[in-house]
Amino acid sequence: MEFPYIFWWVFAWMIFWSVTGSIAARRSYMRRDLDTTNASFVGAMLGASTGPFGLVPLCMKTPNITTRMMVVPALASVGVLMIAFGFADPGNFCVSNGSFVASQIVNGLIIGIIYGFMALGLTLIFSILGVVSFAHGEFYMIGGMITYFLTSVWLPGINPIIAIALACLAAFVLGAVFERMFLTPMYEGKIDRPVEYGILVTFGLAFTLQYFVQATAGANPLKASRYFDFPRIRLPSSADPWLIKTSRGNMELFDTVSISNPRFTAAVMCIIVFGLLMLFLHRTWTGKALRAVSQDREAAAIAGINPDRMNMLAFALGGMIAALAGALLVQAFSWLPQVGAIPAMRSFVILVLGGLGSIPGAFVGGVIVGLFEAAGTGCLPDAQKAASYIPAYGMIILTLTLLLRPTGLFGRRFASGAHGQF
């Protein structure tokens, strides 16, 4: 960084005023006996973006908090931070090189879609069972492992789609069996702390699966070969392909943004499956029953839906979605038994950021996390440090969300069941 002090002073100023703002806004709303759920968030964001100039009127007038009052200051504080960074480090690629920024954004979007898809599984589980599955990353790992072994070791030459489907099926069955064997006592009221039980028992599953795979498949990194090749396209002409240029493993847009094939296919398939899942959830009886259970368990039971069945289905489906994400990404990343930890963390972040059991929240949250990580890895001046901090970016979002707005982006304020509490 050329002028680090600019950035750090702005940063310190923002932190100071956001902390002050979150406390002061909450206090002043509390004193007037108003709704304080979003007061600390608005206070923090307004403090970060405008300093005392926005805070004082907020605390004096305590207006009703609208969505716009939350979105605008939040975006403004991100903007202020970006501008400060731009002034502090004018030589950085993130500031000076437009094509670098564009490719970072596109890569962030693509990886964000995949994360969001994976978090969708966790959201499904959480909204219906009220449990955060700590084994989500292991389902992801299993999906990738099975697909790798099917396509590369056991049945080389198999159509990758079939291999992916088989991996999904295996994860589905595993999820269903696990749910029947270990999660059923949660619903029967036999356990006084069901949520904690669910967390610990899925934690145990994660531990077991991880070492089971390490014992059977070994700890060497594996990587599946590319599933599909891009067709060769050059537009508008093969001599001057400024719009799009593809080779078998790579795609280049506008001469600047390069997207690798595995990520692109993964993202596209995620979007397709997401669409199918939406159809399933909104058009079929079972899907509607799932959503009904997530909204109100007792009412759904009265309407003739067996909530226990839906629990099993939700857990199995959630595991399957994670496995699908893994099966799609095993061609992009090298695969280890421990590979599930980082995507699992990201899913937790997205789950919290998107809001309790909110499906659009999962997708938007995924994209935000993807972009944030792309910005973090691309823009931090010290590349090695930036790479080491990768696991932390998401967790910073998570802690901030939990502190300022525990309902997340699209969270319902009064959710039913065990997840009504924070």
Next chain:
Amino acid sequence: MTRSRIPQAAGLALVLIFAVFPFVYARADYPFIMHILITGFFYAILASSWSMLAGYAGQFSFGHLGFMGIGAYTAALFSHYFYLSPVPTNICTEYPFGDLYLIIVNPIGVTSSTLSQDCLREALTIWNGSVQITPMPVWLGIILGTVMGGVFGLLIGLLVLPLRAAYLALFTLGFSEILRAAISAEIEITRGQAGIELPYLFDSGITLFGRHFDKTDKLPPYFVMLFLLLLCLAIMTWLAKSKFGMFVRALREDQDAAAALGVNTTRYKVLVFVVTSMMAAAAGAVMAHYIRIITPNNLMILQMSLVVAMAVIGGVENVIAAAIGAIVIEFALELLRNSFEIGPFTLDMTVWRFVVFGVLLMLALRFARNGLIAPLIEYFTRGHVAKETVAIRTATPEGTEGPS
């Protein structure tokens, strides 16, 4: 002796056995067994303090190893960067301290070249052995680490006040991961993945009862760790029996009801975080001085799952059961290392033992909710009470309690 006295007698006997064991045991694998025991005590402190936090207070935190890491890294950084010297180096940051100088070594991180050594090493080459510098006392580092753990426990305790259940678990997990990422990223200061080295617990050896122990001897760290474990257990049993324990359990059962009855939930929730994280930090600091290296991988989530599993298998609502569970499991894990063959297959037990262990964890959670050791203690101490409760339960008609 009545039956309810048996656990106390057994506990006393166990402590005596642990106290006498290093003097009696004389087989060839003595250092190995001692090492397992020290590690077992270390995990026992972590597991029992976690069970205090999770089982007693109902705060299922996944950041416990983060606190351990704070203790260990504070001790490590303290011994790594602070020295006392009678002569100023004039290169380092230094402050007069009595008639000595407190030297703060500049962080240089891991470098392969010998040219960019830190300022103190340069000064030492200039002095060429004429000046004797003193490293900071180990115990001061351990105390600092413990205090640091308490400070962070206070901070985290304050931050997680409004969070419950899954959110608390995710938040503490986030804290631990951020800490780990920060430690592995700030290579200049913490030396990243390479880990930071620490001096021996007793760097110049120690003489106890007329017998001199070398710095590599396992006996002094064994007793330090055992003493720390007993101290922690004593504090926690005392706390659990006192009003604090009662309030904290009320907090676990129903926070709102406890608050309505006048329990200062904020204070006790924060306090339990502070106490348990101080214990974890102290254990981490001592352990780091014993194994003499600490790396960010010691804070990994898998290590946390080990601690959780130990506490759960031992009995998460009983600190002593959790401690015993940890020692037993540490032993079992080490003894299960031997690979064996079934027909054509060779089972590599170094990995398979964890699979067995994970299955055991799930089964213990599913079928033995109070763990495997806690019910044993309960059976002796509260056998008569249990019988009465069962009688009352069978007397109540079925179905009066709806599913919650």
